[in-house]
Amino acid sequence: xxxxxxxxxxxxxxxxxxxxxxxxxxxxxxxxxxxxxxxxxxxxxxxxxxxxxxxxxxxxxxxxxxxxxxxxxxxxxxxxxxxxxxxxxxxxxxxxxxxxxxxxxxxxxxxxxxxxxxxxxxxxxxxxxxxxxxxxxxxxxxxxxxxxxxxxxxxxxxxxxxxxxxxxxxxxxxxxxxxxxxxxxxxxxxxxxxxxxxxxxxxxxxxxxxxxxxxxxxxxxxxxxxxxxxxxxxxxxxxxxxxxxxxxxxxxxxxxxxxxxxxxxxxxxxxxxxxxxxxxxxxxxxxxxxxxxxxxxxxxxxxxxxxxxxxxxxxxxxxxxxxxxxxxxxxxxxxxxxxxxxxxxxxxxxxxxxxxxxxxxxxxxxxxxxxxxxxxxxxxxxxxxxxxxxxxxxxxxxxxxxxxxxxxxxxxxxxxxxxxxxxxxxxxxxxxxxxxxxxxxxxxxxxxxxxxxxxxxxxxxxxxxxxxxxxxxxxxxxxxxxxxxx
Numbered sequence: 001x002x003x004x005x006x007x008x009x010x011x012x013x014x015x016x017x018x019x020x021x022x023x024x025x026x027x028x029x030x031x032x033x034x035x036x037x038x039x040x041x042x043x044x045x046x047x048x049x050x051x052x053x054x055x056x057x058x059x060x061x062x063x064x065x066x067x068x069x070x071x072x073x074x075x076x077x078x079x080x081x082x083x084x085x086x087x088x089x090x091x092x093x094x095x096x097x098x099x100x101x102x103x104x105x106x107x108x109x110x111x112x113x114x115x116x117x118x119x120x121x122x123x124x125x126x127x128x129x130x131x132x133x134x135x136x137x138x139x140x141x142x143x144x145x146x147x148x149x150x151x152x153x154x155x156x157x158x159x160x161x162x163x164x165x166x167x168x169x170x171x172x173x174x175x176x177x178x179x180x181x182x183x184x185x186x187x188x189x190x191x192x193x194x195x196x197x198x199x200x201x202x203x204x205x206x207x208x209x210x211x212x213x214x215x216x217x218x219x220x221x222x223x224x225x226x227x228x229x230x231x232x233x234x235x236x237x238x239x240x241x242x243x244x245x246x247x248x249x250x251x252x253x254x255x256x257x258x259x260x261x262x263x264x265x266x267x268x269x270x271x272x273x274x275x276x277x278x279x280x281x282x283x284x285x286x287x288x289x290x291x292x293x294x295x296x297x298x299x300x301x302x303x304x305x306x307x308x309x310x311x312x313x314x315x316x317x318x319x320x321x322x323x324x325x326x327x328x329x330x331x332x333x334x335x336x337x338x339x340x341x342x343x344x345x346x347x348x349x350x351x352x353x354x355x356x357x358x359x360x361x362x363x364x365x366x367x368x369x370x371x372x373x374x375x376x377x378x379x380x381x382x383x384x385x386x387x388x389x390x391x392x393x394x395x396x397x398x399x400x401x402x403x404x405x406x407x408x409x410x411x412x413x414x415x416x417x418x419x420x421x422x423x424x425x426x427x428x429x430x431x432x433x434x435x436x437x438x439x440x441x442x443x444x445x446x447x448x449x450x451x452x453x454x455x456x457x458x459x460x461x462x463x464x465x466x467x468x469x470x471x472x473x474x475x476x477x478x479x480x481x482x483x484x485x486x
Contacts, residue, residue: 046200046317047155047157047158047159047200048085048155048157048158049081049085049158049159049161049318049319049320050085050087050152050154050160050199051072051076051081051085051086051160051161051318051319052089052133052136052137052160052161052163053069053072053073053076053087053088053089053090053163054069054090054128054133054162054163054164054165054166055068055069055089055128055165055166056089056165056166056167056173056174056181056208057091057167057174057176058091058093059350060094060097060099060100060255061255061349061350061353061354062349062350062439063094063106063256064108064165064239064240064241064255064256064258064349065165065166065259066090066091066094066106067094067106067108067115067257067258068108068163068165068207068258068259068262068263069088069089069090069119069163069165070090070108070115070116070119071108071112071115071258071266072262072266073086073088073115073118073119073120074115075266075269075270075319075320075322076161076319076320077118078320079274079316079319079320079321079322080320080321081319081320083120086120087120087122087123087150088119088121088122088123089122089128089132089133089136090119090123090124090128091124091125091128091176093125094106099357101250101252101253102252104116105117107249107257108241108258108263108266109241109257109258109263109267110241110247110248110249110250112257120148121148122147122148122150123136123146123147124147126176127145127146127147128176128177129145129175129177130175130177130179130181131143131145132144132145132147133181134189135151136151136152137152137162137189137193138151138189138192138193138196139151139153139154139198152198154198154199155198155199156197156199156200157200158198158200159199159201159202159203159317159318160199160201160202160318161202161203161205161318162202162203162204162205163204163205163206163207163262164204164205164206164207165208165262166207166208167209167346167347167439167442168208168209168210168211168214168237169209169441169443169444169445169446170213170233170234170416170443170446170449171183171184171213171214171415171416171417171420171423171445171446171449172442172445172485173186173206173211173214174439174442177482177483178484178485179484179486180485180486182423182424183213183218183415183416183420184218184415184420185420186214187215187218187219190202190219190225191220191223201225201226201310201317202224203225203226203227203279203310203318204225204226204227204228204306205227206227206228206229206230207259207261208229208230208231208346209231209235209236209237209347209443210231210232210233210234210443210446211229211230211231211237211303212229212232212233212234212303212305213233213234213415213416214229215227215229215303215305215306216233216305216412216413216414216415217413217414217415217416218415219305219306220306221306221307221308222307223306223307224310225306225307225310226279226304226306226307226308226310227304227305227306228283228286228302228304228305229261229302229303229304229305230259230260230261230290230300230302231261231300231301231302231303232300232303233409233412233416234409234446235300236300236345236346237260237261237300237346238259238260238261238290238298238299238300238343238344238346239258239259239260239343239344239345239346239349239352240256240257240258240259240260240343240344241256241258241263242256242257242344242349242352243255243256243352243356244352244356245343245344254352254353254356254357254359254360255352255356256344256349256352256353259346260289260290260299260300260343261286261290261300261302264286264289264290265282268282269282269315269319271325271328272325272328272329273321273325273326273327273328273329274315274316274320274321274325275314275316275321276314276329277314277315278311278312278313278314278315279310279311279312279313279314279315280312282315283304283311286302287302290302292343298343298344299343347440350378350439350440351375351378351379354371354374354378355375357371357375358372358374377475377477378477380473380475381438381440381473381475381477381478382440384435384473384478385434385437385438385441385444386444388430388434388465388468388469389406389430389444389447390402390403390406391467391468392430392451392461392464392465392468393405393447395464395467395468396451396454396456396460396464397454405450405454406447406450406451407446407447407450416445416446416449417452417453418452419452422452422458423445423448423449423452423486425458426448426449426451426452426458426461427445427448427484427485427486428484428485428486429461429462429465430448430461430465431480431485432462432465432480432484433462433465433466433468433472434468434469434472434478435469435473435478435479435480436477436479436480436484436485437485438477440477
């Protein structure tokens, strides 16, 4: 059928408009992605870089977490990020601690230099808390309590890097203050950040025991976030450069200097041109080193979650790149040093510290007696928590099935618990009668989650907790003076 003269005239008039619209709004297939997200363009003009670095612990026995964060800051700074775009959370009780053999200095490697110099003190002491972390990430200054006031004031084209180093447990991450950080709350905040349209892509590196459980079955695959974790959802991560290991810290130190996963990604970043190295290449390298020659005897399974396509981006997009490494191009057969016995289970690193502190103290001195007291208190707290949880399991599910129920690991892809409010309620109920879980007790979060998954009521939990714990033990580890873990 032929076109009428009027129709032909109308088409000629509309054709320029249609062409202009097509240029401004090209048709894309659903699988199409912007080039800078697909292959990791390193053009400085494509959005700003933001970094949030969190050490979630306190105490000299946890030296390594703040050392990790300070080292990460130096990588960002050498990579060209501005201080106003790097936000630091650390209790800041390590560098000037009375037990620090190098006052005012923090090291992250036995032969390493000072990583503490120049680190901004954005959120220190009790300002390192869940509320401030969430407020910073969401760019919500009005929700802050203390601190420098710096927030991630990002725009729709910006790239955000988060590095969190601390103790953890199934579904939970530690903080030097209470309450702890729970996986469901973190994921909710990440979803809110995405809904606000204030970033283009985000990378989250997480160092903690059972860190895979923070994202397993929870992190969406379509909100432009790529995460890697030091371990899967049911195993510990590892401290490294610890006394008695090889390589050991300098002899004057009796604490671990770093964490295996963290040290792996940072020592790789220290020496390569990150304009050419991708997130995937670093992930594979870190995974291999942390696996310790595929034995996992002193290592863990590094995992990745979220939008895995993003791992084809270059690291430069998030952490910059040191100009001194311009000629140090990453190649596929690169490797990092692997030590067969150079790591200590994260949860035992404090025992290493307290034991060596006791060993090195002069015989007959008050320091020796105090060190012995500290060591015995730590061991006593561990026994109390372990025995209490085990007894509660037997009271609820019987002597034969109790342990089996508490230790059940859900299939891959499922979150730790169906009802996170129930989990937090069970934590408070247990702690009200048995004392604080503390950093060690986070290992039992799976047991408390399984109690929820089994349909146990809060009232029943209160009853069996009271039967298991006649009283709350004295001492700092069980004290509830600073609040509940949930």
